[in-house]
Every structure is written in structure tokens, then in C-alpha cells.
Amino acid sequence: MTEFLAQGGYAAFVWPAYGVSVAGLVVAAVIVWRSYAKAKAHLAALETRRP
Amino acid sequence: MIALLSRDMRLAFRAGGGAMLALAFFASVAALVPLGIGPDLRLLARIAGGVLWIAAVLAGLLSLDRLFQADYEDGSLDLIALSPLPLEAVSFAKIVAHWLTTGLPLTLLSPVLALMYGVPVRGFLPLIASLLIGTPAVSAIGAVGASLTLSIRRGGLILPLIVLPLLAPAVIFGAGAVIGALDNLPNGALPLLAAFSFAALLLSPFAVAAAVRLNLGS
Amino acid sequence: MFAYANPKRFMDLSGPFVPWLATAAAILLVVGLYLAFTAPPDYQQGDTVRIMFIHVPAAWTAMMAYALMAFSAAIGLINRHPLADAAAKTAAPLGALFTALALVTGSLWGKPMWGAWWVWDARLTSFLLLLFLYLGYIALWNAIEDETRAARATAILAIVGAVNLPIIEFSVEWWSTLHQGESILRKGGPLIAPVFLWPLAAMALGYTLLFFTLWIVRIRTEILNRRLRALQMGAA
Numbered sequence: 275m276t277e278f279l280a281q282g283g284y285a286a287f288v289w290p291a292y293g294v295s296v297a298g299l300v301v302a303a304v305i306v307w308r309s310y311a312k313a314k315a316h317l318a319a320l321e322t323r324r325p
Numbered sequence: 326m327i328a329l330l331s332r333d334m335r336l337a338f339r340a341g342g343g344a345m346l347a348l349a350f351f352a353s354v355a356a357l358v359p360l361g362i363g364p365d366l367r368l369l370a371r372i373a374g375g376v377l378w379i380a381a382v383l384a385g386l387l388s389l390d391r392l393f394q395a396d397y398e399d400g401s402l403d404l405i406a407l408s409p410l411p412l413e414a415v416s417f418a419k420i421v422a423h424w425l426t427t428g429l430p431l432t433l434l435s436p437v438l439a440l441m442y443g444v445p446v447r448g449f450l451p452l453i454a455s456l457l458i459g460t461p462a463v464s465a466i467g468a469v470g471a472s473l474t475l476s477i478r479r480g481g482l483i484l485p486l487i488v489l490p491l492l493a494p495a496v497i498f499g500a501g502a503v504i505g506a507l508d509n510l511p512n513g514a515l516p517l518l519a520a521f522s523f524a525a526l527l528l529s530p531f532a533v534a535a536a537v538r539l540n541l542g543s
Numbered sequence: 544m545f546a547y548a549n550p551k552r553f554m555d556l557s558g559p560f561v562p563w564l565a566t567a568a569a570i571l572l573v574v575g576l577y578l579a580f581t582a583p584p585d586y587q588q589g590d591t592v593r594i595m596f597i598h599v600p601a602a603w604t605a606m607m608a609y610a611l612m613a614f615s616a617a618i619g620l621i622n623r624h625p626l627a628d629a630a631a632k633t634a635a636p637l638g639a640l641f642t643a644l645a646l647v648t649g650s651l652w653g654k655p656m657w658g659a660w661w662v663w664d665a666r667l668t669s670f671l672l673l674l675f676l677y678l679g680y681i682a683l684w685n686a687i688e689d690e691t692r693a694a695r696a697t698a699i700l701a702i703v704g705a706v707n708l709p710i711i712e713f714s715v716e717w718w719s720t721l722h723q724g725e726s727i728l729r730k731g732g733p734l735i736a737p738v739f740l741w742p743l744a745a746m747a748l749g750y751t752l753l754f755f756t757l758w759i760v761r762i763r764t765e766i767l768n769r770r771l772r773a774l775q776m777g778a779a
Contacts (some may be wrong), residue, residue, distance in 0.1 A: 278580070284655055291651040295597045298644050299753065302600035302637070306757045306764070313767035320774050409756045469703055471694045487679040487700060490672045491707050494714035501721055512721055521710065532703055539695045 344426035347388040349539025351431045355379035355438045366443035373442035376451060378496050381431050381456060385463040388427050389471040392419055393537070397475055406541055416533035420461075420526070428460025444503075451506040455499040455518060462495045462522040462530050465529035472536035494521050520528045545648035550626055550766045557759050564756045571749030586737075591655050596742045598648035602666070605673065607637030608754060612680075613705035625761075625769075628694035631701060632684055633761035639677035645670050647689060656752045665719035669712045676704045687723035726750040 279285060356378050359369055396402040405415055435456050439449055470488035477483060498521060502514035575596065585592035610632040619627030646667065653662050661667070680697055687693035 276678050282584050284590045287591055287651045287655050288593050291594045291597060291648045293683075294647050294651075295644050296766065298640060302640055302757060306760050310760050310764040310767070313771060317767050317774075318773055320771065337748065358544070443656070469699075473683065473700055474686070483682050483686050486682055490675040490679065490711065491703065493672055493711050494707075496713040497718045501718060506723070517714070517717070521714075526711075528706070532699055536696060536699055537693060539699075 336440075338350060344388070345387055346431065346475040347384045347427040350387050351380050351384040352434065352438065354383060355441075359442075365366075370443040370445065370448075371504075373439055373444045373508070374507075375456075375496070375500040376442070376450070377435055377438055377452065377456070378499040379437075381460060381499075382430070382463055382489070382492055382496060383485075384431060385423075385427050385460065385467055386471060386488060388423065389467045389484060390487075392468055392471045393475050396469075397540070402537070406537065411430045412534035412537060415538065416468065416472070417526075418532040418534070420463040420464050420529060423468065424461050424464040428456070428464055432460060445507065445511075448503050448506045451502045451515070451540040454515060456488040458515065458522055459495045459499040459518050462525040463492060465522075465525040466491050466495075469529050469532045469536065470539070472533045475537070550769075553626060554763060554766060555572070557763060558707040561756060561759055561763075564752055565694060568749055568752035568756050570634070571745050571752060575742055575745030575749050578745055582738050582742055591652055592739065594648055595739070596746045598645060599743060600664055600747040601648060602670065603747055604750045604754050605638055605641040605645050605670070607751065608634050608641060608758075609673065609677070609705070611758075612638060616694075616698035616701035620695055620702070625694075626766075628698070629759075629762050629765040629769075631698065632694070633765055634675055634758055635681050635684070637757055637761070639674060639681065641750070641754070642670055642674045642677060646674065663719075663722075665712075665716045668719070669715045672711055672715070673708070675698040676708070680704065708758040 279289075355377060359371075362372070363418055379498065393402060396405065406412055407490060408415075432453060435452055439452050444452065467484075467488050470484050470491075473487065474484050493502075495518065498514045498518035502518065505512040505514055579593050579596040582593070584590045612631050615627045615634065616631035618624055619631055649667050650660055652659050652666075653667070680700055683697050683700055684693050687696055746764070
């Protein structure tokens with residue numbers, strides 16, 4: 275396990291690289307999804323308000 | 326078209342027109358760099374091509390907004406667009422006028438600055454040639470940016486942001502021509518630069534005309 | 544293709560499609576990550592070769608995104624198509640993100656390999672310029688108030704950028720050999736060993752599908768927001 279974490283001594287490069295990538299993509303996905311949900315909810319609210 | 330060209334040039338040389346301003350800006354940037362880097366002439370001679378090219382691009386950008394802004398604001402651009410001359414030809418004329426009042430004067434001043442940077446004699450002709458051949462591309466591609474950002478008030482920094490990446494090849498080949506001469510290693514930079522300028526001059530008027538049309542609302 | 548061009552049609556068709564796309568992307572990424580970390584270390588680059596599995600896919604996706612963006616913009620401009628405009632507009636921030644990821648991972652790969660956090664090599668420099676092209680495009684969209692005008696102006700910019708991009712890459716490559724001589728530093732090394740190919744393929748495909756998932760959801764959001772704006776203006 276420590277060998278895995280150490281990544282042959284390159285841990286300081288490999289893990290941040292993966293970390294930034296995963297974080298960036300996850301944050302993007304969350305933002306994209308929430309914008310969509312918000313727009314959908316907003317629209318539904320407006321459309322039900324109209325008789 | 327000649328009438329339009331001479332009109333633009335007269336406007337440019339009038340006070341507040343910006344032609345002398347671009348030249349002064351060019352010289353200012355060139356004067357400022359050694360203050361930041363140090364007076365080591367060996368270093369300055371080496372970077373002169375790049376520095377002068379960057380200064381030329383920035384000076385060209387600075388004077389781009391007067392290409393269309395004044396005419397747009399006082400309505401003359403609408404009138405120009407209605408004239409029998411195709412908008413593409415008008416755009417080309419404006420690009421040429423801009424070059425004659427920015428790129429060309431700057432090219433003529435460059436030997437003086439090269440001297441101040443300690444550029445060896447063999448670098449002079451490539452520098453002048455690269456600026457002469459390459460600054461039309463700066464005017465052409467800059468005009469595309471200027472016409473796209475025509476209607477944006479306080480457009481400010483958006484013009485350079487759009488235009489600078491597109492001008493990378495000009496800077497690369499322009500400065501590359503000088504380096505090649507300094508190192509006595511011919512690298513084909515000038516023909517590449519010429520091809521780039523030629524393509525830019527040929528294609529830009531179409532993009533500029535399209536951008537002017539959409540901003541005039543037609 | 545123009546059958547899908549109707550926004551309502553697009554919404555109906557894409558709706559059920561998205562969950563499948565997202566699931567496929569997730570599976571590929573998980574598999575890719577597993578393969579990436581079970582591959583043996585490269586004899587030259589050691590474990591840093593694993594960064595390739597997230598750097599190269601990010602770079603490919605960034606380039607693909609720009610092509611899709613420029614293509615959509617052109618269609619929007621020529622055919623006056625609001626859906627194509629929306630497609631171009633929504634692709635840009637995603638493309639910029641993948642470009643940024645390519646730059647950061649490239650830098651982290653470069654430091655142990657070449658000793659510097661940033662190297663002005665052809666690929667990284669080209670990508671830096673690509674990032675600026677994306678940022679300029681996004682800035683122009685935000686700077687022009689009228690939506691239709693913004694769509695047309697940014698379309699012209701995207702097309703000019705797309706034409707210029709190969710020239711920029713060529714000039715950067717030329718510049719790179721000029722200053723580093725013929726010994727072009729290649730990150731790949733003995734790249735196409737099969738044991739590296741599978742993780743790379745899985746991650747590349749996963750990244751691509753993830754891009755398409757996010758892109759389609761963003762287009763859907765844009766369509767909804769347009770309806771919202773129309774309703775709000777109608778009510779005003």
C-alpha cells in the first residue's frame with residue numbers, strides 16, 4: 275500500500291495531477307447538473323403559476 | 326477606395342488621430358524593457374527581435390480602436406456601408422490605412438531602436454524586412470478583432486485578448502527571422518511570415534466586413 | 544441532422560439519452576483508472592507515466608471540443624440556427640476546462656521529467672494559446688449584450704480561430720525546433736506498449752463521453768434558460 279501511495283517516489287506529481295483532474299471534472303459535473311436542475315425547477319414554477 | 330484611404334490617413338495624422346501615438350508607444354515599450362532587464366548589450370541584442378516585435382504588436386493593437394470606433398459612433402460607418410463600394414473593399418482600405426499609419430512608421434523607426442539594443446549589423450536587414458512584411462498581418466488580424474468588438478463599450482482589454490493568440494505566428498516568424506540572422510542559421514522565417522501576411526490580408530477583409538455588417542444590424 | 548435542430552425535438556431526444564451516456568462515461572473512467580494504476584511503471588519515466596493517462600485524454604478532448612465549437616458556430620452563423628449557437632456557446636467553458644487540465648497535468652508531468660514546472664515546448668505552448676483562444680471566445684460572448692449579435696460575432700471569431708489554429712500549431716512547432724535544435728523532447732517515449740494503450744484508450748473514451756454528457760446537459764440548460772427568459776419577458 276505504501277508502495278502504491280509512493281508511486282516510485284513521484285507521489286508529489288502523480289497524486290496532485292490525478293487530484294486536480296478528478297476535482298476539476300467532479301466540480302464541473304456538479305455545476306453543470308445544478309444549473310440544469312435550477313433552470314428546470316424555475317421553469318416548472320413559472321409554468322404552474324400560469325393558469 | 327483611394328478616397329477612403331486618404332481620408333482615413335488624414336484623420337489618423339490629425340491631433341488625437343493616433344498615428345504618432347502608436348510610434349511613441351512603440352518607442353516607449355522598447356525603452357522600458359532594458360530598464361526591466363538590465364543594460365547588458367549582449368542580452369539585449371539577443372532579445373531585440375522579440376522585444377521589438379512584441380512592441381510592434383502592442384502598438385498596432387493600441388491604435389486599432391480608432392479604425393472603426395469613431396466612424397461607428399458618429400454614424401459615418403452606416404453611410405460607408407451604404408456606398409456602392411463593397412464592404413470587403415472598404416475593410417481592405419481601412420487595413421491598409423492602419424498599416425500605413427502604424428506598421429510602416431514603426432518599421433522605419435526600428436533600425437534606430439535596433440542600434441540602441443546593440444543588434445549586430447547582420448540583424449538589421451532581417452529585422453526591418455520582418456517588420457515590413459509582418460506588420461500588415463498585425464493590421465489585418467487586428468482589424469478583425471476591432472470590427473468584432475465594435476459595439477462593446479469599454480471594450481478595453483477584450484480586443485487584445487482576442488487578437489494576441491491569433492498573432493502568435495507573426496511574432497514567432499518575425500522574431501525568428503532576426504534570431505536566424507544573428508545565429509547565421511537560415512531558417513526560412515521570412516517566407517513563412519510573408520505567407521502568413523499574405524493569407525491574413527487576403528482573408529481578413531471578409532471577416533471584417535461580416536463583423537461590421539452584423540454590428541450595423543443589417 | 545436538421546431534424547434534431549428543433550429545440551423541442553432536441554430536448555425530447557436527448558433527455559433519455561443522457562443517463563446512458565453518463566453511465567457509460569463513469570464505467571469507462573473507473574475501468575480506466577484501475578488500468579492506469581495497475582499498469583507497470585515505465586522503464587524511463589517510472590510512475591510518472593501514469594500522468595499520461597490523464598494528460599493526453601484531456602488534451603485530445605480539448606482539441607475535439609474546439610473543433611465541435613467552431614463547427615457548431617459555423618452552422619449557427621450560416622444557417623441562422625439558435626440551437627447550433629447554443630451548442631457552440633456551451634462547449635467553450637468545457638473546452639477551456641479540459642485545456643486547463645491538460646496544462647496542469649502537463650506541468651506536473653514535466654517537472655520530474657524535464658526539471659522545470661513549465662517548459663516552453665511545442666505542445667504546452669500551443670495549449671496555452673488554445674486556452675487564450677477559448678477565453679477570448681467566452682469573453683466576447685459575455686461582452687456583447689444582444690444574444691443574436693453575440694452569437695454571430697463569436698461565430699466569426701471561432702471560425703477565424705479554427706483557421707488560424709493549425710497555423711499557430713505549426714509556427715509553435717517550428718519555433719520549438721528553432722530553439723531546442725532537432726532533439727525534440729518527446730514525452731511519450733516508447734509510448735505504444737500495449738500495456739499502456741488500454742488505460743489510455745479507456746481514459747480517452749471516458750473523457751470524451753464525459754465531455755458529451757456535460758455538453759448535452761449544458762445545451763438542455765441553455766434551451767430551458769431561453770424559455771425562461773422568453774416567459775419572463777412576456778410576463779413583463
